[in-house]
Amino acid sequence: MTRALDCTAEAAAYQRDWAKGLRARLAAGEPYAFANADTPMEVFHALGMPVVVNQWWSSVIAAKKLSAAHLAASEAAGFHGRLAKYSALPLFAAMDGRPEMQPWGGLPAPGLLCARASADDHPLIFAEWARLTGAPLRILSAPGHPDPAPDWWDMLRDGWEKGTGGDRLDLMVAEIEDLTALAEEVAGRRTPDGALAGLMARIDRQERLFDEAAQMIAEAPRCPIRISEMIPNVMIPQWHRGSDWALAHAERFRDAVAARIAEGAAVVEDEQVRMMWIGAGLWFDTGFYQAFEALGAVFAWSMYLPFAADGYLRTDHGDPMRALAARVIDLNEHLHQPPWAGAWHVKEALRARIDLAVIIVPESDRPSGYGTRFIARALEQAGVKTVTIEADMVDARAWDGDKARALVMDGIERARKER
Amino acid sequence: MSASVLLFGHGVPLSDPVLAGLAVRDITRLFQEPAPGSRIDALLEPFLDPYVRGFLLGMEARAFDEAAAIVVWRQGAGALHAYRYATELRRQGLLPAGPPLHLWNRAVSAGPAAQVFDARQDAQLTQALARLPRETPVDRAGPLAVLEAMQAAAQITGGEAFRRRLRARACGEPVSTAPVQAPASDRTAGPRFALAGAPLGGRELHAWLDRQGALVLDLQGPDAPRDDVGDLLTRRRVSVLVWQVDPNDDLHGWRKPALLRLCAKMGIRFVDLGFLSPWPQRPDLPKVLR
Incomplete structure (x- = not known):
């Protein structure tokens, strides 16, 4: 542990x-x-x-x-x-x-x-x-976008003018x-000259550090830290992206991850099944993410860390305002809409050697619920088992934790048989 | 459907100058059951917008294959997902090829940049439809205004007015303003209704209201009047506003509390039928309005 x-x-x-x-x-x-x-x-x-x-x-x-x-x-x-x-x-x-x-x-x-x-x-x-x-x-x-390319993540880092x-x-x-x-x-004041350009440059550096951390975690022999640690270490700096603190914290996090991997650390010593959590966080029951570790199954991936790089890195080409526009123009859509979302999650699942994807389907938040079957299909076609859980990210009233755990455990068993 | 331009998206402006003189048909409110052995039904979430579902199943059933093009109006509720799903299902080979799909965007902001963007979108659509013949544009607004006045005066049932509006859009023709033969007395005896909420595709709710009074204002329908709602309710002397949304609604329900407040202020009875299928059947409705 x-x-x-x-x-x-x-x-x-x-x-x-x-x-x-x-x-x-x-x-x-x-x-x-x-x-x-x-x-x-x-x-x-x-x-x-x-x-x-x-x-x-x-x-x-x-x-x-x-x-x-x-x-x-x-x-x-x-x-x-x-x-x-x-x-x-x-x-x-x-x-x-x-x-x-x-x-x-x-x-x-x-x-x-x-x-x-x-x-x-x-x-x-x-x-x-x-x-x-x-x-x-x-x-x-x-x-x-009238003609979205499935593999958007590399192209948009630099060639966003054409890509968007x-x-x-x-x-x-x-x-x-x-x-x-x-x-x-x-x-009641003006934005200081050069402030946006400076901010965008620091955000670029910050996201590259998160990119390195995500790559290290994906390549590590065993998952070195829980997603419940990945999320605050990326999301808190993301809320403050481009600040001196956020940039410094991204570096501290990247270095801490590297040190953990060098130590041979693992969330689960006998790691057998690697899982990804697809969708926004389950904010009222974050303990869910650790509930399967005793079975040798670990949540090794959530979107927040890898998306910091793929969703945010946009070379400014001397025009920070336009680069910012390129960042936000399809920001949420990349995570949920076909063909973008399926292709991206497959890319990430393969990089992180995922066995089982657990997909939250919020029926009452349809823009987040839409596209989940396309994502599941893409993952299954790529050889990744899937489990879908109907739940809302913030509404605990209809949450059936026991049922959700049973579904994931069933998925773990299926994944284990395939290994 | 030969050489027609099919349009999908609630509120798509059939009379927009870009479409002037083209044979256009609005396919937004069509109902389509999944075909036996549907290859796409399993990919459509149960909570998918019912009209998006109908559109996609219609594509699978090759209901639109004779058209020259299908244009998706981005501003319509759910329309972007209709376009995304349709293009992706085609890309995956799960939907047949068929007419080209075109996404018709609009800016939501105002100002010069929005005007430029909209103009470019119109130019791209014009180019996409350049090969199609154009005839003298039909006047849709005039007959629609006449029909609206007939409904306001309870000279036509709500169900018949709704049927004519749907048919006009689906066929690309001006709405019929032919006088109706049914006696007006039955309709003027009961309450004067307004109907609001999510868009309906079937007419059973209208027929149910027609049996109990006069539906003089249909705010859920296509080509609903865009005047201030309070003014409309006053001018049409509405006494009861009937509200409904579809069981997976996540949009129209946002408008209910404001309408509820308005009705309370105006002394208009507000009746919420709750969740109702867009194609309601008689058993879905109570015996009478309570």
């Missing part, structure tokens, strides 16, 4: 301090942006404007076991139970209004709101936010410029 990495605690401590500082800044009345995770939050980072990410805040609410109360209140208010939860829980919490039922006693009204129209319901969710808070709202377009399409990039650049102008107006 491996001991926890020191940098995991450091990341958690940094996030706690940052959250404390953010809370103080918000309490002091500093305007902040409330934005979806697939928006160009580099705009806010370059400006030095605080940003609260919708899905991060959703996971905080869920982790504090507050989601059931807010979801029940939303249904009492007339929102039916099939509406998206992961992206709507913060709104429901804000509408609920009870400070004692919310992290930090609830968020103050944001200075601005931002989402992409990457899901049909996101503009409506954010319109409710705007109605509730009076904050100005920017919805960024999400025109579809000039028309869509022109539009996204204009919308990011408009968002920047709004953020500057709300903050």
Whole structure:
């Protein structure tokens, strides 16, 4: 059994301090942006404007076991139970209004709101936010790629102009410029000259470090750290991507992983079955990821670490704004939509020598649930066993942990027989 | 369906200048059962948008093969997934070849860049359809306005008005404004209904309402009026608004609380039928509206 990495605690401590500082800044009345995770939050980072990410805040609410109360209140208010939860829980919490039922006693009204129209319901969710808070709202377009190449990950690192399409990039650049102008107006200051370029360069370095860490973990004889450690070590720096701390932490993490591998460390000594978790985290039951280690089965992969490289590395070619547009233009779509998602997960499964893929299918978050059967089919065709679990990332009410564990154990047995 | 341009996506603008004079047909609300031995049904999630499902199963059944092109209107709910699934299923050889698919995007923002983007999208669509013959454009807006006025005045049943709108879109013709023979008295005796929520494909709910009053405002239908909803409810003297969504809805339900508040403010009774199939059957509905 491996001991926890020191940098995991450091990341958690940094996030706690940052959250404390953010809370103080918000309490002091500093305007902040409330934005979806697939928006160009580099705009806010370059400006030095605080940003609260919708899905991060959703996971905080869920982790504090507050989601059931807010979801029940939303249904009492007339929102039916099939509406998206992961992206709507913060709104429901804000509408609920009870400070004692919310992290930090609830968020103050944001200075601005931002989402992409990457899901049909996101503009409506954010319109409710705007109605509730009076904050100005920017919805960024999400025109579809007409001819997506399945193997997007290498091409987009450098050749994104051709790979994403000039028309869509022109539009996204204009919308990011408009968002920047709004953020500057709300903050009452201009983005310092060169700030975005500097930020993008540091993000590039950060993601290359995560790329190295992902490659090392994939190639290690046995999985050296749990995904419950991978996730905070990549996601906390990703929320702060391009900051000096994030860059330094990515390096610490990469080095810690290298050291662990050099020591011959393994999450499971007698590693027999390597598993990947496909989809967003199961935030209310993260212990699920360790539940199969006694059987010799380890979750060796989740999307967060490898996607830091493949989803974010975009050479700026002297135009950081356009490179940023290229990063966000299909950001979430790469993870969920065919043909991108299936091909990428197969590439990753083969790299990490995965035996069994466990796919979360959130029926009430359809943009995340869509495409999961294509992913499963692609993996099966590549020789990877699959298990699908119907669950929501933040709604524990319908979660049947025993059933889910039984499904995974059955998958482990199937994978074991194949080895 | 010879030499037609088939369009998929709720709200696709049949009268857009880009399509002027083309033989266009809206296939969005078609129902299609999976064929025995379907190769794609197992890949379609049970919660997939019902119209996206119908579109894909229609492609598998070769229902659209005679068309010159299929255009997917990105702004329609679920339309991008319809396009993604269709192109991927074709790429994997699970759907037959058939007419070329074209994705017709729109910016959601305003301003010069959005206008440029939309213009480029229109130019690409024009080019994709360049070989097709064009005739004198038909006037759709005029007859639709006439039909809308007939419905507002309870001169036509809600079911018949809905049938005519669906048919006009599916056939690419102007909507029929022919007078109806049924007596108006039955319809004007009961409550004046508005119907809202998720788009329906079948007419059983309309028929059920027609038996109990007059459906004078159909907000779920294709070509629904775009005026302010409060003004419409006032002008049409609506007394009951009936709401429904499909069992996997994750979109239209966002509009319900605001509509509920509006109705409460206006003294209009709000009746929520809950989750209802887009092609409802009589047993899906209560005996009478309560």
